[in-house]
Amino acid sequence: MTFSKRPVKRTTEILLGHGSGGRLTHELIRDALLKKLDNPVLRELGDSAVIDYKERIAFTTDSFVVSPLFFPGGDIGKLAVTGTVNDLVMLGAVPEYISLALIIEEGLRVSVLEKVIDSVARSAKEARVRVVTGDTKVVEKLAADKLFINTSGLGRVLGRRRLTLKNISPGDKIIITGNIAEHGLSVLAKRKGPGLGLNIRSDCASLAGLIIPLLEKTRAIKFMRDPTRGGVATTLNEIAEGAGLGIEIEEKKLPLSDKVRAASELLGIDPLYVANEGKALLVVSRQEAEKVVGLLKLHPLGRRAAIIGAVTRREPGRVISRTLFNTERVLDMLVSDPLPRIC
Amino acid sequence: MTFSKRPVKRTTEILLGHGSGGRLTHELIRDALLKKLDNPVLRELGDSAVIDYKERIAFTTDSFVVSPLFFPGGDIGKLAVTGTVNDLVMLGAVPEYISLALIIEEGLRVSVLEKVIDSVARSAKEARVRVVTGDTKVVEKLAADKLFINTSGLGRVLGRRRLTLKNISPGDKIIITGNIAEHGLSVLAKRKGPGLGLNIRSDCASLAGLIIPLLEKTRAIKFMRDPTRGGVATTLNEIAEGAGLGIEIEEKKLPLSDKVRAASELLGIDPLYVANEGKALLVVSRQEAEKVVGLLKLHPLGRRAAIIGAVTRREPGRVISRTLFNTERVLDMLVSDPLPRIC
Numbered sequence: 001m002t003f004s005k006r007p008v009k010r011t012t013e014i015l016l017g018h019g020s021g022g023r024l025t026h027e028l029i030r031d032a033l034l035k036k037l038d039n040p041v042l043r044e045l046g047d048s049a050v051i052d053y054k055e056r057i058a059f060t061t062d063s064f065v066v067s068p069l070f071f072p073g074g075d076i077g078k079l080a081v082t083g084t085v086n087d088l089v090m091l092g093a094v095p096e097y098i099s100l101a102l103i104i105e106e107g108l109r110v111s112v113l114e115k116v117i118d119s120v121a122r123s124a125k126e127a128r129v130r131v132v133t134g135d136t137k138v139v140e141k142l143a144a145d146k147l148f149i150n151t152s153g154l155g156r157v158l159g160r161r162r163l164t165l166k167n168i169s170p171g172d173k174i175i176i177t178g179n180i181a182e183h184g185l186s187v188l189a190k191r192k193g194p195g196l197g198l199n200i201r202s203d204c205a206s207l208a209g210l211i212i213p214l215l216e217k218t219r220a221i222k223f224m225r226d227p228t229r230g231g232v233a234t235t236l237n238e239i240a241e242g243a244g245l246g247i248e249i250e251e252k253k254l255p256l257s258d259k260v261r262a263a264s265e266l267l268g269i270d271p272l273y274v275a276n277e278g279k280a281l282l283v284v285s286r287q288e289a290e291k292v293v294g295l296l297k298l299h300p301l302g303r304r305a306a307i308i309g310a311v312t313r314r315e316p317g318r319v320i321s322r323t324l325f326n327t328e329r330v331l332d333m334l335v336s337d338p339l340p341r342i343c
Numbered sequence: 344m345t346f347s348k349r350p351v352k353r354t355t356e357i358l359l360g361h362g363s364g365g366r367l368t369h370e371l372i373r374d375a376l377l378k379k380l381d382n383p384v385l386r387e388l389g390d391s392a393v394i395d396y397k398e399r400i401a402f403t404t405d406s407f408v409v410s411p412l413f414f415p416g417g418d419i420g421k422l423a424v425t426g427t428v429n430d431l432v433m434l435g436a437v438p439e440y441i442s443l444a445l446i447i448e449e450g451l452r453v454s455v456l457e458k459v460i461d462s463v464a465r466s467a468k469e470a471r472v473r474v475v476t477g478d479t480k481v482v483e484k485l486a487a488d489k490l491f492i493n494t495s496g497l498g499r500v501l502g503r504r505r506l507t508l509k510n511i512s513p514g515d516k517i518i519i520t521g522n523i524a525e526h527g528l529s530v531l532a533k534r535k536g537p538g539l540g541l542n543i544r545s546d547c548a549s550l551a552g553l554i555i556p557l558l559e560k561t562r563a564i565k566f567m568r569d570p571t572r573g574g575v576a577t578t579l580n581e582i583a584e585g586a587g588l589g590i591e592i593e594e595k596k597l598p599l600s601d602k603v604r605a606a607s608e609l610l611g612i613d614p615l616y617v618a619n620e621g622k623a624l625l626v627v628s629r630q631e632a633e634k635v636v637g638l639l640k641l642h643p644l645g646r647r648a649a650i651i652g653a654v655t656r657r658e659p660g661r662v663i664s665r666t667l668f669n670t671e672r673v674l675d676m677l678v679s680d681p682l683p684r685i686c
Contacts, residue, residue, distance in 0.1 A: 015679065021572025021618075022677025049402045050434055050500055057400070059392045061442035061495055062478045065486075091393055099404035101493050103446070135405045135493075139684055143410075145486035150444050150478075152404055152495035157393055229364025238369075275364075334365025336358065341482055 014108040019138025029136060032114050036121040037100070037131040049132035051097055056157040058093035060084055063150040067341045069116065071190040073182075073201030076149055077119030079277060079343060082206045083228065084153040085127045089207045090224045090280065092163045092215055093155030095127060101135040101150040108146055116147065127206035129153070158215055165242035167222035172311040173289035174247060175282040177210060177296055178304040179203065179255045180232055181271035183278070184342050185263050198263045205278030210301040217295060220288030224280050228343055230334045233272040235281055236309075236319045237333040247319045249309030249331075272321070273334050275342045283311065357451040362481025372479060375457050379464040380443070380474040392475035394440055399500040401436035403427055406493040410684040412459065414533040416525075416544030419492055420462030422620060422686060425549045426571070427496040428470045432550045433567045433623065435506045435558055436498030438470060444478040444493040451489055459490065470549035472496065501558055508585040510565035515654040516632035517590060518625040520553060520639055521647040522546065522598045523575055524614035526621070527685050528606050541606045548621030553644040560638060563631030569623050571686055573677040576615040578624055579652075579662045580676040590662045592652030592674075615664070616677050618685045626654065 010031070017024040034042065042049070064080045074082075081098065088095040100120060104113065124131055182203040189198035207226065215221060223243075227235035232254075240247045256271060264271045278301060284292050289307050296302030314320075319331040353374070360367040377385065385392070407423045417425075424441065431438040443463060447456065467474055525546040532541035550569065558564060566586075570578035575597075583590045599614060607614045621644065627635050632650050639645030657663075662674040 016683045017679030019572075019683060020677050020679055022577050022679070023675075024678055025572075026676070050436075050505065051400050051402055053396050053398070053400050055396070057394050057396050057497075059394055059440060059442065059495075059497060060476055061444045061493065063444045063446050063480050063493060065446060065480045065482050067486075093393075097402060099402065099495055101404045101406045101495075103406050103408060103491055133403055137406050137408045137684075139408050139488065142485060143408075143488040143684075144491070145482065148446055148487070148491070150404065150406060150493035150495075152402075152442055152444075152493075154400075154402060154497075162393065229362075229368075234365050332366075333369070334363050335367055336360030336363055336365070340359045340362060341480075341486075 012110055014104050014106055014110060014113065014138055016106045016138050016140060018104070019136060025136055032110065032117055033134065036117045039130045039132065042132050051132065051154065058088045058091040058155040058157055060087040061150065061152040062087065063148060064343060065148050065341050066187060066343050067145060068190055069112065069146060071187045071202055073186055074204035075116060075119050076147060077116040078123045078204055080149040080151040081120055081123035081127060082204055082277060083343060084151040085129060085206045085208055086226045088153050088155035089211045090226055091157065092161065093157045094212055095129045095153055095155040095208055097132045097154040098124065098129050099133045099152045100131050102137065103144055103148040104136065104138045105144045105146050106138055106141050123206070127208055163221065163223050165223055165239065168243040168245060168283050168311055170245060170311050170313045171286045172222060172283050173286055173307050174249060174309040175284055175289060175293060176232065176255065176306060176308050177280045177302050179257050179260065180276055180279060181260050181264065181274035183276050184274035184339055185260055187342050188339055189263065200259050200263060203276055203278035205301055207278065207280055207301065210296065210299045211280060214295055218288060218292060220285045220292055221282055222285065223283040226280050227276050229275050231273040231275055232281065233319065233331040234334045236331065239283065240319050241317045244316050246312040246315040247309060248312050248322065250322045251324050253306055253308045255304040255306050272331060277343065355453055357447050357449055357453060357456065357481055359449045359481055359483060362479065368479055375453065375460055376477065379460045382473045382475065385475050394475065394497070401431045401434040401498040401500055403430040404493065404495040405430065406491060407686055408491050408684050409530060409686050410488060411533055412455065412489055414530045414545055416529055417547035418459060418462050419490060420459040421466045421547055423492040423494040424463055424466035424470060425547055425620060426686060427494040428472060428549045428551055429569045431496050431498035432554045433569055434500065435504065436500045437555055438472045438496055438498040438551055440475045440497040441467065441472050442476045442495045443474050445480065446487055446491040447479070447481045448487045448489050449481055449484050466549070470551055506564065506566050508566055508582065511586040511588060511626050511654055513588060513654050513656045514629045515565060515626050516629055516650050517592060517652040518627055518632060518636060519575065519598065519649060519651050520623045520645050522600050522603065523619055523622060524603050524607065524617035526619050527617035527682055528603055530685050531682055532606070543602050543606060546619055546621035548644055550621065550623055550644065553639065553642045554623060557638055561631060561635060563628045563635055564625055565628065566626040567623050570619050572618050574616040574618055575624065576662065576674040577677045579674065582626065583662050584660045587659050589655040589658040590652060591655050591665065593665045594667050596649055596651045598647040598649050615674060620686065
């Protein structure tokens with residue numbers, strides 16, 4: 001063991017000792033984390049945070065293993081904050097507190113970690129959440145790939161209404177809040193390198209600003225889920241199975257940028273199965289669906305919102321898609337994935 | 344991409360597709376997780392959980408990267424539950440809910456995962472916490488070492504009293520709840536193989552049953568922290584620095600099993616720097632210290648509880664140890680660690 005009372009010389013690479021729980025860990029936390037994420041709860045530096053709560057709270061967790069760490073439109077830090085924030089928002093909760101747990105591969109450049117933490121700090125500020133507790137582990141080279149992040153989140157649930165699958169009835173409309181498939185294709189394009197000529201930015205964004213005011217304006221929303229891993233098709237399958245009802249969508253109504261359409265054709269990838277990180281699927285009562293789309297369009301993140309389908313009694317548990325050629329196909333749930341480590 | 348509406352044939356190894364968010368992920372979660380961890384909140388299988396809370400809550404997070412996954416007295420699953428439970432208990436909170444996020448290396452045997460989840464379920468039941476939300480990611484071979492677990496936890500804070508460093512004053516006594524250094528040496532012995540002839544079991548245990556009733560019986564406890572990574576010496580340094588006071592301990596008062604004493608001498612490792620996973624350091628008012636030790640000894644986890652030192656005005660921020668040879672040495676904080684991935 002190595003001991004020292006005095007600060008140790010700063011290194012440019014993460015050492016195994018940064019995970020020892022001792023002096024190096026303390027200095028890493030102080031220099032690379034606390035300065036960026038400072039708030040009164042975190043400053044106490046306990047292993048846990050105490051939070052005053054008087055209401056119903058939503059609680060979520062997500063690990064992020066995206067490779068590469070940086071991609072057009074985002075990075076693992078932004079993704080970790082917005083992903084957890086969005087899970088809370090989907091439950092109708094105002095995100096308030098998150099935790100930040102790092103698993104770092106020995107040898108990671110400290111500057112890379114600092115860049116990620118900058119992004120965590122910026123994203124947390126934008127989403128109005130505070131990082132109140134955290135953890136840092138370091139594993140030896142090749143025992144992890146650079147950096148994994150877990151964020152767990154707490155939010156205050158709005159009102160007494162529960163947004164559960166049980167609320168869904170036949171006739172309800174399915175709304176998507178914007179263009180699909182941008183996150184997955186952005187990460188894929190970054191992996192394949194610039195030679196592919198794809199210039200797609202991830203849609204990675206906090207949905208709190210789009211969705212929370214909407215929930216305060218209308219009671220028409222019955223259920224929400226963000227179509228991340230597995231894409232829109234997989235999330236619709238979860239909804240259909242969970243509600244015990246069918247879902248029909250029309251592919252011509254799917255909002256899709258020209259770039260994503262071109263890239264999907266080039267790569268032979270169905271955009272319905274590609275991850276989104278700044279979109280929500282909303283199940284909304286039929287009468288209010290147009291109004292909800294109108295409200296969504298007022299926000300920068302909702303400009304391309306559209307009704308893409310409806311809930312039916314036909315084929316419970318299945319998702320049917322009317323294709324651009326006016327034929328029908330069953331949209332099954334994804335089994336495996338050509339795009340692992342997309343988030 | 345691979346699609347299927349029907350259940351896919353069960354595999355004995357984790358595939359990358361188990362992390363796709365699609366059918367394989369769903370079946371893994373259903374078969375390997377839900378059956379073991381079932382409760383009404385988790386059964387809804389949303390990305391988050393909604394919890395009714397009317398009080399102050401404690402919130403904590405910890406990732407576990409211990410290698411090997413199984414060791415005498417515990418495994419990564421038990422460690423993940425008890426580690427997070429203990430962080431909540433140290434704040435004077437009754438642990439109630441935890442999240443479970445898995446990062447799995449492709450190729451891990453499903454039977455190994457199931458064994459770990461069995462242990463999570465058993466430990467959660469023992470600690471009276473419910474696993475209410477989770478996440479599963481799979482990374483390709485060599486991008487992680489077998490299995491990492493993050494658990495975040497929520498607990499209800501007892502009473503209005505805050506157990507903070509600010510409560511600590513000169514004259515307070517330092518209590519350890521039992522024998523030290525067992526977790527770290529157990530994992531180390533397992534790594535070195537049976538040839539070493541060490542038969543040390545990890546002390547890995549939930550402290551809720553020992554500590555929560557104690558907090559209800561006495562107001563003498565001013566601060567608590569569990570001496571995990573970095574051991575008793577590092578945790579005492581955190582307390583001394585945080586409180587701006589000195590701490591003096593007497594090595595002859597440290598409870599230590601004969602096996603741990605022998606192993607420490609054999610390996611040349613100072614037990615004061617070795618991780619514990621079922622012990623707490625308590626800072627207690629002088630007048631009540633003997634009474635608190637008496638109460639601790641009534642519980643199986645507290646039989647070896649002892650007063651090991653006191654808070655002083657001398658040398659603020661430093662920890663001084665009176666050795667077995669009646670000399671003094673400064674116990675610095677650990678800088679690096681010969682035992683990485685101990686938790």
